[in-house]
Amino acid sequence: MANPEFIDKDLFEEANNYLVEGYFEKAIQLYEEYINQNNSSDKLKNIGMAYHNMGVSYDNLRKYDLAIECFIKALDYHKKIDNFRGMSWECFSIGLIFGQLNKFQEMLDYGKKAIDFGTKAKDNEILLKSYNLLAHAYNELKDYSESLKYLSTALEIAFILNDSFYLSETYYIRGISLENLNMRTEAIESYSLAIDNGAKSGNERIVALAFSKLSEYQA
Numbered sequence: 001m002a003n004p005e006f007i008d009k010d011l012f013e014e015a016n017n018y019l020v021e022g023y024f025e026k027a028i029q030l031y032e033e034y035i036n037q038n039n040s041s042d043k044l045k046n047i048g049m050a051y052h053n054m055g056v057s058y059d060n061l062r063k064y065d066l067a068i069e070c071f072i073k074a075l076d077y078h079k080k081i082d083n084f085r086g087m088s089w090e091c092f093s094i095g096l097i098f099g100q101l102n103k104f105q106e107m108l109d110y111g112k113k114a115i116d117f118g119t120k121a122k123d124n125e126i127l128l129k130s131y132n133l134l135a136h137a138y139n140e141l142k143d144y145s146e147s148l149k150y151l152s153t154a155l156e157i158a159f160i161l162n163d164s165f166y167l168s169e170t171y172y173i174r175g176i177s178l179e180n181l182n183m184r185t186e187a188i189e190s191y192s193l194a195i196d197n198g199a200k201s202g203n204e205r206i207v208a209l210a211f212s213k214l215s216e217y218q219a
Helices: 004-021 024-037 041-060 064-080 084-100 104-121 124-140 144-161 164-180 184-201 204-218
Strands: none
Touching: 004 024, 004 041, 024 041, 041 064, 041 084, 064 084, 084 104, 084 124, 104 124, 124 144, 124 164, 144 164, 164 184, 164 204, 184 204
């Protein structure tokens, strides 16, 4: 008889493959099977990961309520084992969906939780993404000065990581803040830096958005 541990692992990996290939409903089905077959205390982290990936699948299917529900379940499992890194990523993911739903206060609430847990986990990647998340939310709430405060920290972390991809996003969000504060020269400079770093890292979305902003100044 096959070792159940290997069967479980294969099931989880198979679900991940379906997720990567874009077969989200099949992925969800297999994650549910994996969760139902694994309820022991030594599998709590894996169950949290399975719920997280289910949330990603539902997000891709635009079933946002179900996605949030899965991320919250994942958060609960990560809390049981003090997995601060997992907790930070779940809060960030929830905040991201609230942003898609234009619920920016909720986006702020979960972004701040992501930073709290990310700080405990010493995970600079999630901290940078969360600071950018908060800055975007403050921009949408038209609190541009507050946005700049978080972007200042985001830039510091981005330089530490030496990651041009995230740096391009930070500069783009910063450009929006500066533009709305009527700091035209600084905004143009920030959009230009977003393009430079975006081109270097292959962040085509940010390059296109920043070029669009600069073209408005030239019109």
